[in-house]
Amino acid sequence: MLSVKQEKNGIHVAKVGVKGLRMTIYIYIYLIDDCLIDTGPSRSGKYIIPYLQQNRFDQVILTHHHEDHTGQAAWIQQNKNVPLYIHEKGKAICEESGNYPYYRKMYWGKREAFQAQKLHDVLETKNHTFEVIHTPGHAEDHVVLFDKNNGFLFSGDLYILRRPTNIWGFENMNGIINSIKKVMPLDFESLYCYHAGAIPDGKKRLKQKLEYLEELKGKTVAYNQQGMTEKEIVKQLSLKRNILSYWSFGAYSPLNLVRSLLEEEE
Ligand SMILES: [Zn+2]
Numbered sequence: 001m002l003s004v005k006q007e008k009n010g011i012h013v014a015k016v017g018v019k020g021l022r023m024t025i026y027i028y029i030y031l032i033d034d035c036l037i038d039t040g041p042s043r044s045g046k047y048i049i050p051y052l053q054q055n056r057f058d059q060v061i062l063t064h065h066h067e068d069h070t071g072q073a074a075w076i077q078q079n080k081n082v083p084l085y086i087h088e089k090g091k092a093i094c095e096e097s098g099n100y101p102y103y104r105k106m107y108w109g110k111r112e113a114f115q116a117q118k119l120h121d122v123l124e125t126k127n128h129t130f131e132v133i134h135t136p137g138h139a140e141d142h143v144v145l146f147d148k149n150n151g152f153l154f155s156g157d158l159y160i161l162r163r164p165t166n167i168w169g170f171e172n173m174n175g176i177i178n179s180i181k182k183v184m185p186l187d188f189e190s191l192y193c194y195h196a197g198a199i200p201d202g203k204k205r206l207k208q209k210l211e212y213l214e215e216l217k218g219k220t221v222a223y224n225q226q227g228m229t230e231k232e233i234v235k236q237l238s239l240k241r242n243i244l245s246y247w248s249f250g251a252y253s254p255l256n257l258v259r260s261l262l263e264e265e266e
Pocket of ligand 1 (some may be wrong): 064
């Protein structure tokens with residue numbers, strides 16, 4: 001199902017629930033002026049394609065290359081004559097069809113190849129000006145869009161949860177911490193998150209996430225210095241595997257979180 005809601009700042013939000021075995025993950029596609037932000041996964045095409053057909057947009061911004069964000073990009077390229085933009089680090093990845101494990105293909109569907117152009121530092125729509133900020137960590141090509149005049153941020157997958165206990169093996173937690181630190185000085189209040197929707201007190205929650213991660217990092221490093229193994233640290237911190245962790249055969253796990261926090265910073 002896809003439901004549409006109008007938010008303040010002239011933002012149209014299309015919410016889609018993607019069902020799996022014993023879990024539903026929500027995604028939020030944003031339309032602001034002539035600009036679509038992220039496209040949704042290919043598996044939800046029967047809900048998303050009619051929405052894309054009914055609505056006008058002149059450009060598509062991709063917050064990063066992951067298949068739940070770019071799954072409809074090829075359809076848009078083939079059916080709507082509009083440019084797609086992504087951070088330059090994601091460009092080559094998108095030119096090939098998505099190469100990721102089969103459980104992700106089953107959940108989100110296949111991500112077909114498409115051609116994206118390099119995102120510029122500033123994005124102009126009819127009524128808004130956005131600063132494009134590179135925020136790697138969740139993905140190398142991850143960006144957020146900051147509207148300084150109206151004080152909000154399209155945050156892609158930077159936030160998602162206030163207290164993550166499991167992460168993907170491809171995520172770099174120190175990168176995420178640094179990216180949150182990079183946006184904290186900016187003057188905004190609300191967040192538009194890809195998996196949590198509109199969050200009016202988003203900055204406060206993002207700050208709470210940063211505090212949680214820094215505390216977790218402090219403890220992890222201390223336990224590591226005491227000679228504990230990564231597995232022992234997971235236990236000591238009472239970090240539990242969640243359903244997504246079992247479903248992904250451990251590709252999403254507390255162990256990744258601990259391991260990533262102990263990695264050398266670049
Ligand atoms: Zn992602």
